[in-house]
Amino acid sequence: MQPLLRVDKLVKHYAAGRSAGSRDKLVALDGVSLSIAPQSTLALIGESGSGKSTLALCIACLEHPTSGSIWFEGIDVAALHENQQRKFRPRIQLVFQDPARSLNPRWTALEIASEPLIVRQDTSKQERENKALELLDCVAIPRRLASQRAHELSGGQKQRLAIARALALEPKLIILDEALSALDCSVQAQISNLLLELQSSFGLTYLFITHDFAMAAHLADQIAVMDRGRIVESGPAENVLRSPSHQVTRSLLAATLPITETPGVGLEL
Amino acid sequence: MKQRRKLMIWLVILAALHGIIAAAGFFAPYDPVEQDRERPYLPPMHIHIVDAHGHFHLRPFFYPLRLREGSFDQYEEDTTTIVPLRFFERGAAYRLLGFVPSRLHFFGAAGARVYLLGSDAYGRDELSRILHGGQISLLAGLLGAGVTLFLGALIGMAAGYYGGWRDELLMRIAELFLALPWLYLLFALRAFLPLAVSPLEAFLLVVVVIGMVGWARPARLVRGVVLSVKEHDFVRAARGFGASDFYLLRRHILPETASVLLTQAAILVPQFVLAEMTLSFLGLGVPEPMSSWGNLLATLQQYNVLVSYWWMYLPAFAIVPFFLGYLSLASALQERAGAYKIEEKGNWNPS
Amino acid sequence: MRYLLRRSLHAVFLLLGVSLLTFLFSALAPGNYFDEMRLNPQISPETVAALRAQYQLDRPLPVRYAHWLNAVAHGQMGFSFAYNSPVAPLLWARARNTLLLTVTATLLAWLLALPLGVWSAARFGRAPDRVISWTTATLLVIPDLVLALGLLIIAVRTGWFPTGGLTSVGFEEMSPLHKLRDLAWHMTLPVIALVLATLPTLVRHVRASVAEVLEAPFLRAALGHGLPHTKLLYGYALRAAANPLISLFGFSVGTLLSGSLLVEVIMSWPGLGPFLLEAILARDLYVVIGGVLLSMIFLVAGNLFADVLLYWADPRIRTAVSAK
Numbered sequence: 001m002q003p004l005l006r007v008d009k010l011v012k013h014y015a016a017g018r019s020a021g022s023r024d025k026l027v028a029l030d031g032v033s034l035s036i037a038p039q040s041t042l043a044l045i046g047e048s049g050s051g052k053s054t055l056a057l058c059i060a061c062l063e064h065p066t067s068g069s070i071w072f073e074g075i076d077v078a079a080l081h082e083n084q085q086r087k088f089r090p091r092i093q094l095v096f097q098d099p100a101r102s103l104n105p106r107w108t109a110l111e112i113a114s115e116p117l118i119v120r121q122d123t124s125k126q127e128r129e130n131k132a133l134e135l136l137d138c139v140a141i142p143r144r145l146a147s148q149r150a151h152e153l154s155g156g157q158k159q160r161l162a163i164a165r166a167l168a169l170e171p172k173l174i175i176l177d178e179a180l181s182a183l184d185c186s187v188q189a190q191i192s193n194l195l196l197e198l199q200s201s202f203g204l205t206y207l208f209i210t211h212d213f214a215m216a217a218h219l220a221d222q223i224a225v226m227d228r229g230r231i232v233e234s235g236p237a238e239n240v241l242r243s244p245s246h247q248v249t250r251s252l253l254a255a256t257l258p259i260t261e262t263p264g265v266g267l268e269l
Numbered sequence: 270m271k272q273r274r275k276l277m278i279w280l281v282i283l284a285a286l287h288g289i290i291a292a293a294g295f296f297a298p299y300d301p302v303e304q305d306r307e308r309p310y311l312p313p314m315h316i317h318i319v320d321a322h323g324h325f326h327l328r329p330f331f332y333p334l335r336l337r338e339g340s341f342d343q344y345e346e347d348t349t350t351i352v353p354l355r356f357f358e359r360g361a362a363y364r365l366l367g368f369v370p371s372r373l374h375f376f377g378a379a380g381a382r383v384y385l386l387g388s389d390a391y392g393r394d395e396l397s398r399i400l401h402g403g404q405i406s407l408l409a410g411l412l413g414a415g416v417t418l419f420l421g422a423l424i425g426m427a428a429g430y431y432g433g434w435r436d437e438l439l440m441r442i443a444e445l446f447l448a449l450p451w452l453y454l455l456f457a458l459r460a461f462l463p464l465a466v467s468p469l470e471a472f473l474l475v476v477v478v479i480g481m482v483g484w485a486r487p488a489r490l491v492r493g494v495v496l497s498v499k500e501h502d503f504v505r506a507a508r509g510f511g512a513s514d515f516y517l518l519r520r521h522i523l524p525e526t527a528s529v530l531l532t533q534a535a536i537l538v539p540q541f542v543l544a545e546m547t548l549s550f551l552g553l554g555v556p557e558p559m560s561s562w563g564n565l566l567a568t569l570q571q572y573n574v575l576v577s578y579w580w581m582y583l584p585a586f587a588i589v590p591f592f593l594g595y596l597s598l599a600s601a602l603q604e605r606a607g608a609y610k611i612e613e614k615g616n617w618n619p620s
Numbered sequence: 621m622r623y624l625l626r627r628s629l630h631a632v633f634l635l636l637g638v639s640l641l642t643f644l645f646s647a648l649a650p651g652n653y654f655d656e657m658r659l660n661p662q663i664s665p666e667t668v669a670a671l672r673a674q675y676q677l678d679r680p681l682p683v684r685y686a687h688w689l690n691a692v693a694h695g696q697m698g699f700s701f702a703y704n705s706p707v708a709p710l711l712w713a714r715a716r717n718t719l720l721l722t723v724t725a726t727l728l729a730w731l732l733a734l735p736l737g738v739w740s741a742a743r744f745g746r747a748p749d750r751v752i753s754w755t756t757a758t759l760l761v762i763p764d765l766v767l768a769l770g771l772l773i774i775a776v777r778t779g780w781f782p783t784g785g786l787t788s789v790g791f792e793e794m795s796p797l798h799k800l801r802d803l804a805w806h807m808t809l810p811v812i813a814l815v816l817a818t819l820p821t822l823v824r825h826v827r828a829s830v831a832e833v834l835e836a837p838f839l840r841a842a843l844g845h846g847l848p849h850t851k852l853l854y855g856y857a858l859r860a861a862a863n864p865l866i867s868l869f870g871f872s873v874g875t876l877l878s879g880s881l882l883v884e885v886i887m888s889w890p891g892l893g894p895f896l897l898e899a900i901l902a903r904d905l906y907v908v909i910g911g912v913l914l915s916m917i918f919l920v921a922g923n924l925f926a927d928v929l930l931y932w933a934d935p936r937i938r939t940a941v942s943a944k
Contacts, residue, residue, distance in 0.1 A: 057505075060509055062505055062508055062509060086511045086513075087511065089508070089509055089510060089511045090510050090511050092509075093509060093510070094505070094506065094509050096502045096505070096506065098502070101501055101502045101503065102501075102502035102503050102505075102506050103503055103506075104503045104521060106524075115507065115510070116510035116511075119507070119510050119511055119512045119513075119516060120510075120511070162506075165506070168510070169510055169511075444634075445634060445637050445638065445641070448634055448638070448916075448919060448920070448923075449638060449641075449916065449919075452878060452881050452882070456896075456897065456900055543763050543765065546763075546765060547765060547882060550765065551885065551897060552901075566765070566769065569769055569772075569773075570886075572783070575772065575773060575776050575783070576776050576777075579773060579777070582769060582770070582773055585765065585766040585769055585770070586766070588763060588766070589761060589762060589763075589766065592761045592762070592763065593761045596760065596761060
């Protein structure tokens with residue numbers, strides 16, 4: 001079955017010097033390749049600075065890679081022109097880590113949920129409002145909160161709102177960039193369950209970026225580990241967790257979960 | 270909050286001051302161009318409630334002035350005639366706010382002209398001229414500030430949002446504009462345009478010239494705001510569902526610049542009113558018979574006026590309450606925005 | 621050194637840009653000096669044409685600009701139509717008068733602002749500080765125009781000061797001491813006007829910078845060491861607060877030529893201001909451009925001066941620059 005998303009040797013450099021045209025560059029992505037099957041979840045794990053967010057931005061067509069290709073539903077979106085890319089963006093949505101920054105604090109929940117539809121410009125105000133209310137229902141935000149301003153909502157509610165907004169344009173792929181990391185444990189559990197429900201209801205594919213192996217274990221079918229701009233290990237979730245082959249994976253695992261390493265048997269949680 | 274209250278107080282004061290000037294036709298007793306050649310350079314008249322015989326009058330009144338015996342320019346009160354002051358009096362026709370015709374004046378007198386602030390060389394009432402002149406000066410300042418802020422916001426947003434070489438270029442030009450000796454260039458700009466134009470054209474010219482001069486600083490400030498807001502995730506998210514640049518600028522970025530623009534407005538308006546006054550004072554602004562605070566002061570350049578007719582200086586005070594109001598408003602706005610900055614002086618050096 | 625070179629280059633670019641702008645403005649303007657002449661029936665059109673050719677007004681713009689640049693490089697600034705003489709000496713004579721005024725006023729203003737600001741900062745929030753803050757606020761609210769005119773009226777009504785001019789009649793015959801006194805007497809009013817105009821902002825800046833520095837821990841440590849108060853304030857606090865003040869000083873230097881225009885016009889001081897105004901009204905092209913350029917040179921020099929001072933005074937800037 002053709003993967004929904006296939007990233008092929010993606011490279012991204014940032015100019016690091018102060019003046020334009022400076023020689024120093026920051027290598028954020030150094031030849032990243034991965035693929036995600038439709039309606040599955042790939043967890044991308046790595047420490048901060050490993051390039052995960054840059055990868056997310058590139059896949060979502062919000063940054064231009066320096067080289068490499070991003071095949072989405074068979075089309076190389078990285079090679080597209082800005083105007084054409086804009087048409088693709090609704091199909092790949094991003095949910096950010098800190099909802100306080102990813103939602104305009106002065107807007108109401110209803111406005112935020114319906115914003116994607118405004119951009120589409122082909123719906124009436126009433127239609128947009130109805131759709132927005134439906135979305136709020138999907139993410140279990142009570143309708144009475146629809147007219148509250150974003151800064152008045154709790155952390156969990158804000159993140160649900162961000163998810164609702166991401167769903168508005170019926171995307172195929174949702175990238176969650178550390179979307180649960182800023183929340184309390186109990187809220188994390190609620191929302192990860194919500195995500196699973198939404199995945200089966202809407203047939204979504206997730207790219208779940210995190211530094212937390214426990215989260216990944218709960219949600220992911222496949223796991224890829226990233227370090228300094230490269231994928232160092234990938235495979236089915238079970239395998240990676242049980243018998244990590246790369247040093248980086250091992251140290252990350254050791255840091256997040258209580259494990260014992262039994263030589264010959266591998267790691268056990 | 271105390272800051273909000275301060276802000277409100279100054280807003281109300283400024284609104285009241287502007288209201289008085291806007292309703293100049295009502296508050297002024299006479300038409301500003303109405304001459305009375307028999308009574309040039311009359312000093313301000315006193316309002317009394319007790320007359321020369323010690324009687325108390327309920328209604329305030331004044332004595333008309335007459336020339337002292339054997340003198341050409343010394344006046345004394347003619348205590349034989351009592352002219353009472355009347356309120357809500359019918360007088361010269363005018364148009365309130367430019368289109369509502371009316372003849373109602375706040376006060377006036379029957380039988381003689383009351384010159385509360387004296388008269389000028391043609392016997393025109395200074396008070397009326399000051400009030401009407403304020404309309405010109407204030408309007409020039411407000412419109413000029415509008416032009417500047419519009420230009421500044423546009424350029425600042427373009428530079429901040431698009432970045433790259435456009436940003437570099439625009440900011441270099443802005444630096445150039447910030448570095449120029451503004452007073453000189455303002456005059457040069459104004460004077461090198463045709464000198465003899467109709468009053469309306471002159472006014473518009475003044476507004477445009479003033480407006481084009483000061484855009485650099487607001488542009489820099491707006492650019493700063495745009496640079497920081499641009500990186501916010503909610504802007505990224507909006508781009509993520511296919512929003513156009515225009516949408517992002519209009520719905521997310523522009524509202525964030527509002528506070529900067531408002532503060533700049535409060536600082537710029539008085540500076541621009543002063544610029545108009547300076548231009549008109551030097552003969553490069555609004556011409557006679559239109560009055561503006563500037564050209565009312567221009568008569569002081571004549572030595573005899575300077576020596577003998579001190580009340581011709583009074584228009585200078587008209588701007589002071591406005592300066593106070595605007596600068597205090599700007600200070601309150603800045604405090605509210607969290608950054609306490611030193612107010613810039615209202616002299617014409619917008620640096 | 622490289623830093624200074626860069627800043628100087630930057631300055632030159634700025635000057636070129638401004639001269640171009642000014643030249644463009646004035647040359648593009650409708651009307652020129654000879655329009656008045658043309659209206660005069662006594663002067664034949666041929667004479668006007670000849671004069672125009674003589675002053676090269678009929679050549680295309682870029683040519684005129686190039687000629688002018690060339691002249692400037694040789695220290696000349698073109699020719700004045702109204703005075704029928706080279707521009708440069710005219711400008712220098714007037715600029716000298718302006719500088720006499722502004723240098724005095726600037727020095728005075730700074731000499732007053734520093735102690736007032738420091739004293740105010742040292743007594744932050746208490747009575748003396750409040751009085752000073754109130755006074756500066758009041759002065760700030762009164763525009764220069766109003767201030768200068770007001771002073772003039774006082775002069776006229778009291779007769780204490782002359783109402784204009786550089787010197788009195790019979791200046792030539794006075795003894796040097798008398799000359800000095802006469803000059804000072806004429807200068808007093810304009811200098812007061814200029815000082816009153818610039819003092820409030822200066823005091824506020826000094827006060828703000830020093831107040832900020834007084835909060836710093838290193839100062840409390842110094843206090844703990846038992847340093848005398850004045851030495852603390854001036855030797856340490858002022859030094860630390862110097863950066864923004866140095867920039868401000870550079871700005872003061874920069875506006876030496878341009879900041880006094882209004883005061884000069886009002887007080888009839890024969891400086892650069894009234895001269896330029898006259899030239900503008902008469903459309904004396906090269907005088908205007910020369911005058912603007914001269915002020916610009918001062919402005920740019922002032923900034924450069926501030927940059928140099930900062931570089932010299934603040935070791936942090938030196939290391940940051942050499943690290944590049």
